[in-house]
Amino acid sequence: xxxxxxxxxxxxxxxxxxxxxxxxxxxxxxxxxxxxxxxxxxxxxxxxxxxxxxxxxxxxxxxxxxxxxxxxxxxxxxxxxxxxxxxxxxxxxxxxxxxxxxxxxxxxxxxx
Amino acid sequence: xxxxxxxxxxxxxxxxxxxxxxxxxxxxxxxxxxxxxxxxxxxxxxxxxxxxxxxxxxxxxxxxxxxxxxxxxxxxxxxxxxxxxxxxxxxxxxxxxxxxxxxxxxxx
Numbered sequence: 001x002x003x004x005x006x007x008x009x010x011x012x013x014x015x016x017x018x019x020x021x022x023x024x025x026x027x028x029x030x031x032x033x034x035x036x037x038x039x040x041x042x043x044x045x046x047x048x049x050x051x052x053x054x055x056x057x058x059x060x061x062x063x064x065x066x067x068x069x070x071x072x073x074x075x076x077x078x079x080x081x082x083x084x085x086x087x088x089x090x091x092x093x094x095x096x097x098x099x100x101x102x103x104x105x106x107x108x109x110x111x112x
Numbered sequence: 113x114x115x116x117x118x119x120x121x122x123x124x125x126x127x128x129x130x131x132x133x134x135x136x137x138x139x140x141x142x143x144x145x146x147x148x149x150x151x152x153x154x155x156x157x158x159x160x161x162x163x164x165x166x167x168x169x170x171x172x173x174x175x176x177x178x179x180x181x182x183x184x185x186x187x188x189x190x191x192x193x194x195x196x197x198x199x200x201x202x203x204x205x206x207x208x209x210x211x212x213x214x215x216x217x218x219x220x
Contacts, residue, residue, distance in 0.1 A: 040215075042211065048207050100145070101145075104154065
């Protein structure tokens with residue numbers, strides 16, 4: 001299965017600033033996704049990162065707040081824009097195909 | 113997307129006891145995946161079930177897919193402290209949509 005390198009692993013950011021999270025996969029994968037997870041909660045899908053086209057966002061998430069790039073089949077970024085304390089969470093990327101998916105190790109974001 | 117109910121939400125067991133978590137859907141699933149997330153970690157893929165009535169084993173873990181492909185279970189025999197974590201089922205959608213998970217704690 002694919003191996004994902006996600007960075008940064010954690011960050012503390014000032015409100016109003018932006019943070020870009022990167023995920024690098026060690027092989028070409030069809031599907032990549034971005035999730036948010038509050039402590040003790042399940043994973044909430046933010047968007048599907050589509051290679052060569054705009055990401056597909058889930059209800060409650062918009063491109064202006066969470067712009068996503070997917071320039072090729074091995075790399076994607078998620079930006080958390082104009083951050084507020086409510087954006088404090090763990091952000092995870094996932095990649096794979098119908099035979100199984102792998103997760104990055106997550107980015108623990110704290111907005112102060 | 114398809115939604116699943118996962119029960120129980122929490123389970124506390126004594127080390128050595130068995131543990132089972134259930135995943136139930138109101139609609140027929142094409143397949144189902146199970147993931148484990150350790151405290152402070154990220155979800156790790158455990159298994160995929162595709163066939164009606166399928167049973168798969170991984171050491172002390174037994175995974176079942178119901179005959180109607182609407183429910184699934186994960187059973188752990190003789191739990192160990194290393195089994196601690198949250199177990200999620202995922203009903204084979206693209207994109208992945210997870211159940212709320214069952215958080216297992218094991219008391220040594």
